[in-house]
Amino acid sequence: MFATDRVRLRPPTPDDAPNLFRLHGDPELHLLTNDGPFVPHHVGQVRARLEKRISDPAEVDDGVSLLAEAVADGTFLGGSSLWGINTFNRYAHLGITLLPEARGQGYGTDVVRLLCRYGFRNRNLRRLELETLAGNTAMRRTAERCGFTHEGTQREREYDGDGFADMVIYGLLRRDWTP
Ligand SMILES: CC(C)(COP(=O)(O)OP(=O)(O)OC[C@H]1O[C@@H](n2cnc3c(N)ncnc32)[C@H](O)[C@@H]1OP(=O)(O)O)[C@@H](O)C(=O)NCCC(=O)NCCS
Known part of the structure; x- marks a missing residue:
């Protein structure tokens, strides 16, 4: 459905x-x-x-969950989503989680690029956002590599198991997006 030469995104089945x-x-x-x-x-x-x-179409209005798999052999890599779609202001959030063994090989970058393409081109959004803990270097680097800008930091926003960690917000405008 949505694919690079290495990664495919598709809706999950039972x-x-x-x-x-x-x-x-x-x-x-x-x-x-x-x-x-x-x-x-x-x-x-x-x-x-x-x-x-399968029987509840409401999800499509608010967000879409897509599973990531390797094009080569269909190996399950992880999950991703375009969530919190706001059709009035035309923005949405991106989410992504890969299995530990799938990380650090460029798959995350491919998935984020595919979600951007879906959000901008197929949902006609004008802004995409993603939030992550400030210490999540892998997510931050992936966002930056895909053209996102660090727009701000919310201090002590999220419980991380030890205390309350800062949350960083990244944004990408359609006009700054390179398809
Ligand atoms: C965050 C995540 C989606 C990134 O996907 P990935 O496939 O591992 O990342 P890529 O291999 O595409 O690498 C993208 C960039 O991140 C960097 N990176 C990847 N893993 C890293 C790590 N553990 N530490 C530091 N940098 C890392 C890469 O070097 C690359 O940066 P570069 O272009 O400067 O070289 C993935 O690591 C993951 O699922 N992590 C756990 C779940 C999570 O944190 N999700 C986000 C929650 S908001």
Whole structure:
């Protein structure tokens, strides 16, 4: 559907439940990627949520979740999303989480570029945002590599397991985007 020569993004199906369960089942990673408390789930709950999505078109208005896989052999790499789509002001947020073994090989950069393309070209948005903990160098470098600008820092905004960490905000305007 959306692909570079290495990475493809596609909607998840109920059969992806075991992979998504593994991706989102790490409480330490949850502290890095999520602003709510970690609540343990079993794989059946993940599957049920994916099944519900098939019959619930509401998600499309507010956000889209896309799974990332390797073009070469279909290996599951991780998840991504365009969330909080605001159709009046025409902006949205990007989210991405890769499995530990998929990181540091350029996949994240490909996924962010594909999400930008989807957001700007297919959803006709004019601004994309992403937020991450200030200490998340991998996410910050990936954002910068994809053309995002560091627009600000919110002090002590997110609980990171030890204390309250600063949150950095990155933005990319469509006019500054290189397709
Ligand atoms: C953040 C994440 C999506 C980046 O994807 P990735 O595939 O690992 O990143 P890439 O291989 O495309 O590298 C992109 C840039 O980040 C840098 N980078 C990657 N991993 C890094 C690390 N652990 N430490 C420092 N820099 C890192 C790369 O060197 C590259 O920068 P460069 O162009 O200056 O060389 C991925 O590491 C991940 O899923 N992390 C855990 C979940 C997470 O933090 N999600 C974001 C929550 S807001």
